[in-house]
Amino acid sequence: MKFSTKFIARSAIIAAIYFALSMLLQPLTYGPVQFRVAEALTMLPFLMTEGVYGVIIGCFLTNLFSGYGVYDVIFGTLATAIAAVLTRIIKNKWLAGLPPVAVNALILPLIWLLAGSTEESYAVNALSITVSQAVIVYAIGIPMVILIRKRLPELGKTRPENVSDAPEPESGENENRPSE
Secondary structure (H helix, E strand, C coil): CCCCHHHHHHHHHHHHHHHHHHHCHHHHHCCCCCCCHHHHHHHHHHHHHHHHHHHHHHHHHHHHCCCCCCHHHHHHHHHHHHHHHHHHCEEEEHCCCCHHHHHHHHHHHHHHHHCCCCHHHHHHHHHHHHHHHHHHHHHHHHHHHHHHHHCCCCHHHHCCCCCCCCCCCCCCCCCCCCCC
């Protein structure tokens, strides 16, 4: 893959926004009970490949300032990388929100476990992350994707043409209906 100046710039802007939001809202950004608003940007890979690189770099930079040290830098960034790639692959925006929620819910509690949390708290932490990620991705991230598609349609041009924004049609529905 060849990286153009525009591609690198967009990736860097996404990373910078992720990092800035995380630092601005730092008390909510880290820990088992977190509400990392920057995670809404994990929906950008659905629209453009630059989003994959941007959220990974932004998460890495953010996690450098985490109180959970190398565990958060490695595993937190790995969770974001896995979720970003999966989000990019998924062709329906409603389903594309699942990887950031599920991957973070499974991996992030492991960071706290490695940092000294009890095994019993894994389930509680996983539930906490599931709820906060779902709220952020579905209440902020997906509306952001819809807005970007309406206001800046050229940003989604790197998305393959066979992508549907609409929920999958139920059997018997007209599959040739216009998209949202």
